[in-house]
Amino acid sequence: MTAAPDRKVFEAAASWYVQFQSEPPSPAQRQAWQQWVESNPAHLAAWNQMEQLQRHLGAMPRDLTRRALSPTQQRRQVLKLLLILAGSGYVGWNVQKHTALSNVWADYSTKVGQRRSIELADGSQIHLNTNTAIDVLFDGQQRLIRLRSGEILVRTGKLGDSRAFFVETEEGRIQALGTRFSVHQLSAKTRVGVLEDRVSIQPNDQQSSPRVLNAGEGVDFRSDRVGAIHPYKLSEAAWINGQLIVLDTPLGEVIRELGRYRSGVLQCDERAARLRVSGTFRLDSTDAVLANLQASLPINVRYFTRYWVSISQTV
Structure with a gap:
């Protein structure tokens, strides 16, 4: 042997x-x-x-x-x-x-359901959401964060640092203009939201001038184009405090978001997905959230295994 x-x-x-x-x-x-x-x-x-x-x-x-x-x-x-x-x-x-x-x-990463915060050499603070991975490359010309997967929230540091600060995704680059902002790597697109100051966005395959986003604005962009600007609320970054805050949101969207914080399959049938939900939910206790949703909505939450959960409407 x-x-x-x-x-x-x-x-x-x-x-x-x-x-x-x-x-x-x-x-x-x-x-x-x-x-x-x-x-x-x-x-x-x-x-x-x-x-x-x-x-x-x-x-x-x-x-x-x-x-x-x-x-x-x-x-x-x-x-x-x-x-x-x-x-x-x-x-x-x-x-x-x-x-x-x-x-x-990756230089830094989180597992499914895990969150962490790191401080970089220039004083910048990076919050990593669930199932996220980044690389960090600082040199004499730039400060670069490569987002491999997942979602981060960035607060840039050292106002006197003259080096440009970038976040790079599969679709392009986001440059911080003295700011606090979030970046989420999705399938074939990147989602950006600005909480403070401004950022500029340059897709990989677009030669036109970068698109500038101001505080309170968000956008999705692909490698060849930037989508329409939409409002970006502080509540969308509540995950850094372990919270999911929703207001009159379809249950299907809530379940998809909760699914990012637990391993396995979390599915919702079409009827239940259309129900509307408002509330603040704890991301570190998704089973308790599902129990609360079942108590307040006409739904049935069935656990086939710990890693396979199905939600259906009861009436």
């Missing part, structure tokens, strides 16, 4: 991988690596997983070098993903399509 690789073996495999990525191995290094692989079946198993990981994450080396990580940091990143894949019984998933795994590379 082949021995299962342990953490130390994975650490060694990660070290060899990073070393080979930084520069081509010398004959002596290649011989040493070959001896290491052949000296123990667990070494070979760990390296085989490393090769599978490389095939399924073809962009991994570019992602590591893009942020100019030190060799030690690179080893930690590779090791972290190797341990996750080993622990999950990795059998050739298409990792690029699984956000939770691809986000292992």
